Amino acid sequence: xxxxxxxxxxxxxxVTRVPQKSVGFTLSQIGLENARQFALVAGQFGLEPxxxxxxxxxxxxxGLSQQSVGDNLSIPASxxxxxxxxxxxxxxxxxxLEPHDRRTRVLHLTGAGRARLTDALRGAHEHEARICFxxxxxxxxxxxxxxxxxxxxxxxxxxxxxxxxxxxHPEH
Amino acid sequence: xxxxxxxxxxxxxxVTRVPQKSVGFTLSQIGLENARQFALVAGQFGLEPxxxxxxxxxxxxxGLSQQSVGDNLSIPASxxxxxxxxxxxxxxxxxxLEPHDRRTRVLHLTGAGRARLTDALRGAHEHEARICFxxxxxxxxxxxxxxxxxxxxxxxxxxxxxxxxxxxHPEH
DNA sequence: TATTGTTATACTCTATAACTATA
DNA sequence: TATAGTTATAGAGTATAACAATA
Numbered sequence: 001x002x003x004x005x006x007x008x009x010x011x012x013x014x015v016t017r018v019p020q021k022s023v024g025f026t027l028s029q030i031g032l033e034n035a036r037q038f039a040l041v042a043g044q045f046g047l048e049p050x051x052x053x054x055x056x057x058x059x060x061x062x063g064l065s066q067q068s069v070g071d072n073l074s075i076p077a078s079x080x081x082x083x084x085x086x087x088x089x090x091x092x093x094x095x096x097l098e099p100h101d102r103r104t105r106v107l108h109l110t111g112a113g114r115a116r117l118t119d120a121l122r123g124a125h126e127h128e129a130r131i132c133f134x135x136x137x138x139x140x141x142x143x144x145x146x147x148x149x150x151x152x153x154x155x156x157x158x159x160x161x162x163x164x165x166x167x168x169h170p171e172h
Numbered sequence: 173x174x175x176x177x178x179x180x181x182x183x184x185x186x187v188t189r190v191p192q193k194s195v196g197f198t199l200s201q202i203g204l205e206n207a208r209q210f211a212l213v214a215g216q217f218g219l220e221p222x223x224x225x226x227x228x229x230x231x232x233x234x235g236l237s238q239q240s241v242g243d244n245l246s247i248p249a250s251x252x253x254x255x256x257x258x259x260x261x262x263x264x265x266x267x268x269l270e271p272h273d274r275r276t277r278v279l280h281l282t283g284a285g286r287a288r289l290t291d292a293l294r295g296a297h298e299h300e301a302r303i304c305f306x307x308x309x310x311x312x313x314x315x316x317x318x319x320x321x322x323x324x325x326x327x328x329x330x331x332x333x334x335x336x337x338x339x340x341h342p343e344h
Numbered sequence: 345t346a347t348t349g350t351t352a353t354a355c356t357c358t359a360t361a362a363c364t365a366t367a
Numbered sequence: 368t369a370t371a372g373t374t375a376t377a378g379a380g381t382a383t384a385a386c387a388a389t390a
């Protein structure tokens with residue numbers, strides 16, 4: 001933990017002058033703005049970020065139960081209902097009864113759902129290119145590497161981080 | 173905009189396999205988790221992130237009007253009322269009438285407010301050290317530099333970014 | 345007429361707990 | 368009795384618009 005102190009004056013300096021930028025604040029600002037803009041991108045495809053996330057999870061592994069998807073994405077069961085309702089009424093997902101246990105509803109992507117996700121992923125891809133504008137491949141990899149170390153410091157297991165898309169921020 | 177494509181397979185690959193991590197999603201995840209944890213830190217000092225942000229703004233420049241602080245932090249006027257109400261009833265801030273224009277309420281930090289902010293800044297400082305654990309000074313500077321380029325790409329003027337603290341995320 | 349602060353209100357989001365149907 | 372899904376409800380947070388005082 002050698003770093004930060006080197007650049008930080010005294011406490012009083014903090015209060016009166018307010019010194020250099022912090023990683024924490026910058027991350028919060030950027031994370032929020034990024035989530036906002038990604039919501040706009042997803043919206044162009046008729047999806048909210050959470051809809052996108054659910055479709056994405058199903059593309060990764062089709063036939064999951066509603067609950068296991070929710071657990072995976074940290075979405076409570078009651079919220080999952082309205083999300084899947086929306087996706088189902090839009091014809092993107094189907095609820096199938098599981099013959100072995102008729103309590104559970106197994107979720108399947110429809111063809112339309114897969115097509116919609118493909119489009120939305122194209123949008124996400126463009127969004128990613130936009131926020132990494134002017135980055136070389138090496139710089140982007142460097143940023144990802146640093147961010148994953150921050151994630152570790154925050155106690156977010158790297159493995160629990162989904163792999164693509166732009167977040168499931170609530171708030172807007 | 174050369175980078176991302178190099179590492180990205182076809183669209184179909186996206187849908188079926190879901191490839192590598194994205195800067196966008198990682199930033200959203202980290203930004204949200206960081207805001208959560210900073211809210212806990214601020215809470216240890218009896219402050220919500222927005223309370224902290226207002227105190228911080230006043231420490232930077234005392235005697236601002238309620239509205240100009242709100243504009244500065246993108247907090248709507250009606251929300252500023254309840255924030256300042258809270259800070260005032262806690263004895264951290266005072267509303268003074270401006271003799272030249274008796275519509276405006278000028279905000280002043282009290283001694284207690286300044287002391288509270290000093291404590292909270294110490295907490296923020298520790299929080300910053302925590303999320304930058306194991307970073308060298310050079311790595312931290314590198315991360316900040318990359319993040320500011322992302323901020324620019326997101327259309328957030330670097331100048332509009334406050335300098336310390338950990339964000340004013342709503343959402344929880 | 346425009347502006348600062350205030351109040352009241354409506355809206356969104358989320359979480360909690362109760363309910364059903366299965367097991 | 369426990370679990371998957373559903374429903375209903377209440378709470379927090381935010382934004383919108385009307386209002387008062389002042390300019």
